[in-house]
Amino acid sequence: MVDMEEMISSAVDRNLYRFLEELCDFLRIPSVSARSEHREDMVRASSWLRDQLGRLNIETQIYTDYGHPLVYGSYCPYADKPTILIYGHYDVQPEDPVELWETPPFDPSIRDGSIYARGATDDKGQLFTWIKALEVLRATSGRIPVNVKILIEGEEEIGSPNLHRFLVDYKKRVSANVIVISDGSKYSRDTPAITYGLRGLSYLEIEVIGPQRDLHSGVYGGIVKNPLNALVEILAKLTDEKGQITIPGFYEDVVPLEPWEREEMEKLALKEDEVRDQLGVDSLFGEEGFSALERKTARPTLDINGIWGGYQGEGAKTVIPSKAGAKLSMRLVPNQSHQKIDRLASDFIKSLTPPGVKVYVKQLHGTDPVIVPRNLKEMEIAIKAIKKGFGKEPVFIREGGSIPVVVSFSRLLNIQPILLLGWGNPDDGPHGPNEHFSIENFKGGIKTAAFLLEELGKS
Amino acid sequence: MVDMEEMISSAVDRNLYRFLEELCDFLRIPSVSARSEHREDMVRASSWLRDQLGRLNIETQIYTDYGHPLVYGSYCPYADKPTILIYGHYDVQPEDPVELWETPPFDPSIRDGSIYARGATDDKGQLFTWIKALEVLRATSGRIPVNVKILIEGEEEIGSPNLHRFLVDYKKRVSANVIVISDGSKYSRDTPAITYGLRGLSYLEIEVIGPQRDLHSGVYGGIVKNPLNALVEILAKLTDEKGQITIPGFYEDVVPLEPWEREEMEKLALKEDEVRDQLGVDSLFGEEGFSALERKTARPTLDINGIWGGYQGEGAKTVIPSKAGAKLSMRLVPNQSHQKIDRLASDFIKSLTPPGVKVYVKQLHGTDPVIVPRNLKEMEIAIKAIKKGFGKEPVFIREGGSIPVVVSFSRLLNIQPILLLGWGNPDDGPHGPNEHFSIENFKGGIKTAAFLLEELGKS
Numbered sequence: 001m002v003d004m005e006e007m008i009s010s011a012v013d014r015n016l017y018r019f020l021e022e023l024c025d026f027l028r029i030p031s032v033s034a035r036s037e038h039r040e041d042m043v044r045a046s047s048w049l050r051d052q053l054g055r056l057n058i059e060t061q062i063y064t065d066y067g068h069p070l071v072y073g074s075y076c077p078y079a080d081k082p083t084i085l086i087y088g089h090y091d092v093q094p095e096d097p098v099e100l101w102e103t104p105p106f107d108p109s110i111r112d113g114s115i116y117a118r119g120a121t122d123d124k125g126q127l128f129t130w131i132k133a134l135e136v137l138r139a140t141s142g143r144i145p146v147n148v149k150i151l152i153e154g155e156e157e158i159g160s161p162n163l164h165r166f167l168v169d170y171k172k173r174v175s176a177n178v179i180v181i182s183d184g185s186k187y188s189r190d191t192p193a194i195t196y197g198l199r200g201l202s203y204l205e206i207e208v209i210g211p212q213r214d215l216h217s218g219v220y221g222g223i224v225k226n227p228l229n230a231l232v233e234i235l236a237k238l239t240d241e242k243g244q245i246t247i248p249g250f251y252e253d254v255v256p257l258e259p260w261e262r263e264e265m266e267k268l269a270l271k272e273d274e275v276r277d278q279l280g281v282d283s284l285f286g287e288e289g290f291s292a293l294e295r296k297t298a299r300p301t302l303d304i305n306g307i308w309g310g311y312q313g314e315g316a317k318t319v320i321p322s323k324a325g326a327k328l329s330m331r332l333v334p335n336q337s338h339q340k341i342d343r344l345a346s347d348f349i350k351s352l353t354p355p356g357v358k359v360y361v362k363q364l365h366g367t368d369p370v371i372v373p374r375n376l377k378e379m380e381i382a383i384k385a386i387k388k389g390f391g392k393e394p395v396f397i398r399e400g401g402s403i404p405v406v407v408s409f410s411r412l413l414n415i416q417p418i419l420l421l422g423w424g425n426p427d428d429g430p431h432g433p434n435e436h437f438s439i440e441n442f443k444g445g446i447k448t449a450a451f452l453l454e455e456l457g458k459s
Numbered sequence: 460m461v462d463m464e465e466m467i468s469s470a471v472d473r474n475l476y477r478f479l480e481e482l483c484d485f486l487r488i489p490s491v492s493a494r495s496e497h498r499e500d501m502v503r504a505s506s507w508l509r510d511q512l513g514r515l516n517i518e519t520q521i522y523t524d525y526g527h528p529l530v531y532g533s534y535c536p537y538a539d540k541p542t543i544l545i546y547g548h549y550d551v552q553p554e555d556p557v558e559l560w561e562t563p564p565f566d567p568s569i570r571d572g573s574i575y576a577r578g579a580t581d582d583k584g585q586l587f588t589w590i591k592a593l594e595v596l597r598a599t600s601g602r603i604p605v606n607v608k609i610l611i612e613g614e615e616e617i618g619s620p621n622l623h624r625f626l627v628d629y630k631k632r633v634s635a636n637v638i639v640i641s642d643g644s645k646y647s648r649d650t651p652a653i654t655y656g657l658r659g660l661s662y663l664e665i666e667v668i669g670p671q672r673d674l675h676s677g678v679y680g681g682i683v684k685n686p687l688n689a690l691v692e693i694l695a696k697l698t699d700e701k702g703q704i705t706i707p708g709f710y711e712d713v714v715p716l717e718p719w720e721r722e723e724m725e726k727l728a729l730k731e732d733e734v735r736d737q738l739g740v741d742s743l744f745g746e747e748g749f750s751a752l753e754r755k756t757a758r759p760t761l762d763i764n765g766i767w768g769g770y771q772g773e774g775a776k777t778v779i780p781s782k783a784g785a786k787l788s789m790r791l792v793p794n795q796s797h798q799k800i801d802r803l804a805s806d807f808i809k810s811l812t813p814p815g816v817k818v819y820v821k822q823l824h825g826t827d828p829v830i831v832p833r834n835l836k837e838m839e840i841a842i843k844a845i846k847k848g849f850g851k852e853p854v855f856i857r858e859g860g861s862i863p864v865v866v867s868f869s870r871l872l873n874i875q876p877i878l879l880l881g882w883g884n885p886d887d888g889p890h891g892p893n894e895h896f897s898i899e900n901f902k903g904g905i906k907t908a909a910f911l912l913e914e915l916g917k918s
Contacts, residue, residue, distance in 0.1 A: 033774075034772065034773055034774030034775070034776065035772070035773060035774070036773070093776060094770070094772060094774075094776055096770060096772065096776075097673070100672070100673070158774050158775060159775060185678070199677060201677070201777070203775045203777070210740060211738040211739060211740055212738060212739030212740075213559070213738075213888060213891050213892060213893065214556070214559070214888075214890065214891035214892060215738070215888075215890075215891060216581075216860060216888075216889050216890040216891065217760075217762045217764060217788060217790070217890075218658060218660070218790060218858070218859045218860025218861055219644070219755070219858075219859050219860055219885065219889070220738075220755060220859070221755065221760035221762050221790050221859055222745045222746065222751075222754035222755040222756075222758055222760040222790070222859065223729075223734070223743045223744070223745050223751045223754050223755045224738060224740060224743060224744060224745075225740070225744035226762045226763060228762075228763035228764070228765075228766055228785075229694075229698065229761075229762065229763050231691075231766075232690075232691040232694040232695045232763065232766070233695045233698075235688075235691040235695075236691045236692045236694075236695035236696075237695075239688065239692075241813075270682075275682065279670040279671060279672075279674070279679075279683060280670060280671030281669060281670055281671075281683060281684070281815050281816070282814065282815060282817075283814045283815050284682045284683060284684075284815060285682070285683060285684035285813070285814055285815040286681045286682050286683075287681065292681075292682045295681035295682055296678070296679060296680065296681040296682045297681075299681055301676075301680040301681040302688075303676045303680050303685045303687075303688065303777075303779055304685060304687035304688050304691065304768075304769065305676060305687070305769050305770055305775075305776060305777060305778050305779070305780075306687075306768065306769035306770035306771050306776070306778070306780075307687055307690075307691070307766050307767065307768050307769060307771075307783065308766065308767060308771045309763075309765065309766050310763065310764050310765035310766060310786065311553070311555060311764055311765035311786060312765050312766075312767045313493065313494070313553055313555065314493055314494060314495070315492075315493030315494070315553075315617050315823065316493070316617060316618060316662045316764075316786065316788070316823040316824055317493065317552060317553055317555075317616075317764060317765065317786070317890065318660070318662070318762075318764060318788055318860075318890060319552075319764050319765070319890050319891065320762055320764070321764075321765075322891075324766065326687075327769065327770060327775065327776070329676060329775070329777055331676070331677060331680050331681070354700075354744070355741065355742045355744055356740050356741060356742050356743060356744040357740070358741075364774065364775040365775055399677070399678075400677045400678050400679070400680055400681065401675065401677025401678055401777075402677055426678065429672060429673075429674075429675075430675050430678070431673065431674075431675040431676075431776065431777060431778050432672050432673035432674060432675065432778065433672060433673060434672070
């Protein structure tokens with residue numbers, strides 16, 4: 001086994017720059033799922049993946065009846081070995097605000113040991129480590145050592161609206177013993193991690209409609225409810241100064257953190273001064289009574305994600321706009337249900353409607369929070385693989401983000417464990433400008449993935 | 460005199476469609492003062508006006524050292540007659556939101572008895588009535604019957620930042636006995652008006668700066684103060700549910716309405732149900748304890764005029780933006796000072812800064828409120844001219860909007876009276892999409908202006 005490990009490791013090292021070049025090709029495709037003008041790019045990205053998998057003799061199909069093309073490959077020659085389902089997504093977030101990118105978001109640039117591009121870490125770069133691990137395993141030992149299924153969707157960034165239906169329709173086809181997902185980050189630059197918890201999400205859009213046309217604020221100021229004033233009043237009432245969410249019933253189903261978990265988090269505690277400096281803020285902010293790590297991974301939050309209305313241009317325009325709007329999302333924790341929160345939030349927001357305007361609330365997407373059991377043998381195997389791939393034992397963490405499909409995997413397919421193995425650094429900047437992925441992590445990820453598959457083949 | 464009146468009236472009627480065509484030419488020039496890309500259009504609009512005045516033998520100069528070109532014409536042959544200063548502006552508001560215009564804002568369209576275009580009523584159409592009145596007077600009696608100065612600026616919509624300096628530099632040149640300004644509206648479609656009060660304005664821009672880059676709301680939600688959340692919390696604290704402004708000291712200098720004035724306003728009271736229907740809202744809104752007419756003309760207000768931050772596109776993006784901003788304006792009433800209010804508002808806004816963000820406040824423009832004395836003989840002449848031109852006696856009103864230059868005229872040049880004679884309908888939609896100006900009002904305005912100048916020539 002020592003030889004095999006060395007062979008894998010040196011094959012990764014030898015081929016690293018070719019792998020990076022291939023990743024750059026992948027990153028050049030602007031597969032932004034949220035924008036309809038990128039529909040053709042979604043097709044290109046999915047075909048590119050099919051070609052990649054085809055070269056590994058993995059039988060691959062593209063499903064087009066489930067929103068953006070869904071790529072599914074299968075290599076299951078062994079009757080006596082477990083089946084591993086690899087999940088990832090090829091779609092990326094919109095590139096706004098594009099003016100803040102130092103190099104163009106879809107023209108990958110390598111500098112300071114990282115590759116900069118939209119999707120570099122979320123999730124093209126991380127997904128690609130698994131494809132290259134399969135290639136390395138084939139190249140070094142002539143075969144992939146375990147049954148592998150690979151499912152790559154193009155709608156993760158818009159809430160996977162069609163994947164659940166695909167999983168229902170092809171429940172048997174995608175059945176597996178273990179799921180691996182790399183779409184997150186390590187605990188810190190130095191410390192890899194296994195994620196055992198994800199927050200859920202309830203994402204809403206609010207529209208406030210006032211007068212049927214824009215009005216001059218001199219002529220009408222004082223007699224109409226300004227939709228912008230109404231909007232900020234409503235939004236401000238959703239949280240209080242202690243960082244608590246004031247939607248009635250919001251905390252009803254929140255499972256309190258166990259003392260052992262709070263102790264574990266205490267040990268991992270964020271270096272708050274470093275985080276502050278990284279973010280360039282004077283102080284952190286959040287719910288009273290919880291540590292920063294607890295707040296960002298194990299407590300629910302409410303953030304306004306976008307707002308608009310009236311005049312946004314240069315200079316002064318004295319207008320009362322006829323409408324205003326905002327996007328708003330809440331991160332949820334076990335056992336909150338996004339459907340219940342959608343309803344509680346919508347009802348509360350509507351109840352805050354002042355006279356003179358109308359308020360509409362739309363659900364843009366939602367997903368429930370997840371907790372993965374930590375006491376399974378595959379967890380042990382993953383710990384060892386990471387230790388070899390990254391040179392350090394991983395810690396167990398909960399992540400603040402959401403991966404909607406994990407809920408479907410866990411509830412619908414009943415697959416356990418789901419190994420959430422993020423290779424990114426916490427400051428890779430997914431969703432923001434200058435998103436990047438460290439080449440060291442790319443390399444560590446490929447190695448770990450290969451070690452893990454090799455070892456699962458023996459179990 | 461009866462003959463002269465009839466001659467003026469029939470000359471206006473005969474030439475009306477030519478006058479309208481000329482106005483269309485004027486309206487086609489997109490002279491948006493707030494946007495630097497329209498600099499050339501400002502030059503075109505000012506030259507167009509010089510040509511118009513030149514044809515009337517009015518000696519006209521364009522001043523280019525005072526921001527956008529300033530047009531000044533003078534015709535003062537009489538030693539024994541009063542001098543009338545006509546003021547107007549050729550600049551217009553930005554055309555946003557352009558998608559709500561039924562016909563393009565700079566391609567005038569005549570329908571349902573009105574001319575639709577940006578600037579139709581504010582102020583190109585109204586200003587043009589004075590130029591055409593001068594033309595009609597020359598055509599009917601061979602001479603302009605009174606000394607006339609005409610001052611047309613291109614920066615009214617951005618707060619006339621340079622006009623005051625021009626007036627200081629050319630104080631003597633522009634001195635006059637009476638000022639006439641048509642840049643407002645009648646009391647209602649049926650009732651013309653003389654405006655004796657204008658509100659002031661304090662216009663601010665707020666910027667809230669948080670983390671130095673956009674963040675993923677899953678990864679960072681719960682530990683950073685979101686600039687959008689901070690912004691709405693600050694803005695919501697500037698007013699209360701009773702429509703009162705909560706900035707400390709804001710009402711300190713407000714002169715209470717006199718009982719006689721409240722009685723007069725009571726008689727003019729807005730038909731609230733009609734206004735509601737026109738605006739398409741369920742109910743009006745405003746400060747408790749005051750009638751709608753009082754609130755829109757004689758009480759101060761606070762309106763958010765624009766807001767931005769985060770993701771405004773299609774779909775969902777889970778971002779905590781690094782910054783957010785808003786534009787905000789307060790209408791002021793006698794004896795509030797915009798400088799004092801700027802300071803009180805800025806201080807209060809900054810005092811509301813929550814931990815974790817920085818808040819910046821910038822003054823975009825400001826002007827003080829004005830009251831014009833009502834007991835002067837020129838007021839009597841104006842009443843008569845309006846009665847002839849519009850067929851109905853005017854009422855005295857206060858207007859909710861602001862005309863910054865009026866403050867300079869009244870304080871610096873010490874000219875009284877300032878006759879504020881608005882020809883628009885209250886629902887012309889200045890500053891909004893589908894701005895328009897009724898042809899009847901255009902005609903009535905030209906006639907009234909001619910009658911007024913004719914009569915002032917006899918005084």
